[in-house]
Amino acid sequence: DVKVTxxxxxxxxRTGEKVxxxxxxDMDHENMFWYRQDPGLGLRLIYFSYDVKMKExxxxxxxxxxxxxxxxxxxxxxxxxxxxxxxxxxxxxSLNTGGYTDTQYFGPGTRLTVL
Amino acid sequence: QKEVEQNSGPxxxxxxxxxxxxxxxxxxxxxxxxxYRQYSGKSPELIMFIYSNGDKEDGxxxxxxxxxxxxxxxxxxxxxxxDSATYLCAARPGANNLFFGTGTRLTVIx
Numbered sequence: 284d285v286k287v288t289x290x291x292x293x294x295x296x297r298t299g300e301k302v303x304x305x306x307x308x309d310m311d312h313e314n315m316f317w318y319r320q321d322p323g324l325g326l327r328l329i330y331f332s333y334d335v336k337m338k339e340x341x342x343x344x345x346x347x348x349x350x351x352x353x354x355x356x357x358x359x360x361x362x363x364x365x366x367x368x369x370x371x372x373x374x375x376x377s378l379n380t381g382g383y384t385d386t387q388y389f390g391p392g393t394r395l396t397v398l
Numbered sequence: 399q400k401e402v403e404q405n406s407g408p409x410x411x412x413x414x415x416x417x418x419x420x421x422x423x424x425x426x427x428x429x430x431x432x433x434y435r436q437y438s439g440k441s442p443e444l445i446m447f448i449y450s451n452g453d454k455e456d457g458x459x460x461x462x463x464x465x466x467x468x469x470x471x472x473x474x475x476x477x478x479x480x481d482s483a484t485y486l487c488a489a490r491p492g493a494n495n496l497f498f499g500t501g502t503r504l505t506v507i508x
Contacts, residue, residue, distance in 0.1 A: 314494050323406075325500035326442075326486070333494060341495075373441055379494065383430035383449040387496055389441040 286310070287390035289374050295396045302361040304393050306374030313379035315357035316387060317341075317349060319370040326373065332357055333379055364397045371395075401425075402489050404499035412507050417474040419502050421487030424468070428489040431470045432496065433461060436484045445472070445485075477506045 290305035306315065316331040318341075328341030330349040338349050346368060350358040357376075361368055371394050375387040401424040411417045423431070430449035434442035448454045448461040448470070460473040470489075474481055484503045488496040 323500065326498040328495065331494060377494070383490070384447055385494075386432065386444055386447060388444070392441045 287374055287376055287388055289372075289390040289393050291393050292391060293394050293396075295398065296361075296364050297398050298365060300361075300364050300397075302364050302395065302397075304359040304361075304372055304374075304395070306357045306359070306376075306390055307355055308357075308376040308388075308390075309355065310376065310378075310388075311354065312376035312388075313354070314377045314385070314387075315351065316375040316377075317347075317357065317359045318373045318375065319343070320373055320392075321370050329359065364395075366397050369395060369397045402487055402497050402499040404485075404487050404502045406500060407503040408505050409502055410505045410507055411477050413477060413479060415477050417477045417481065417504055417506070419472040419474075419485050419487075419504065421470040421472075421499055422468055423470065423487075423489040423497075425489065425491040425497075426465075426468065428491045428497075430490045431461070431463060432488040432490070433459075433470075433472045434486040434488065435481075436486060436501065438483075442486055474504075477504075479506045479508050482506050 287308045317329040318326045332351040348360045374390040377385045377387045432447045433445040436442045458475045462471045484501040486501045487499040
């Protein structure tokens with residue numbers, strides 16, 4: 284079974300703090316993704332990575348950065364947290380065979396509240 | 399813009415009935431499509447994917463794809479209260495990314 288874990292289920296931070304969200308997968312997947320999910324807006328891609336040290340911006344990268352130093356680990360960084368970054372953050376991973384059916388598997392999510 | 403549209407619902411069906419969930423997509427280059435189920439407060443979990451026109455069955459679930467109409471659907475036969483969740487449709491226009499719809503909330507009434 285694919286296992287994607289995230290460092291925290293719930294996190295409360297103050298405005299202006301630097302926030303790190305960690306994601307680890309144990310299936311040797313090449314691709315890793317960070318999404319945020321908000322009511323009525325669905326899942327929106329923040330960043331993804333297709334290899335170590337590689338990253339691509341998604342639809343809403345502003346205010347976020349990422350780091351992938353090891354294949355199994357993908358970190359999302361909020362440089363200076365703001366209240367509009369209060370959301371559910373979901374990490375996912377997938378193989379990168381180039382085939383149609385490379386499936387994304389999700390971690391349990393981190394519900395971040397910025398006060 | 400690569401959009402995936404779903405009716406947000408809620409869709410209510412009685413226990414034992416067929417639930418029909420629909421999804422349209424705008425990017426004709428999309429090659430494969432995924433259905434995820436998401437329980438309240440939980441993360442999405444894959445139900446099934448489809449990439450060929452026609453029907454694909456997996457247990458009580460059937461995915462249907464019509465590329466000419468840019469339409470994907472998910473049928474759930476013999477619906478159970480445990481099927482009550484939000485169902486996310488996703489299209490894959492490129493090598494890596496998925497574009498998700500906002501989801502349809504399904505309630506199965508005992």
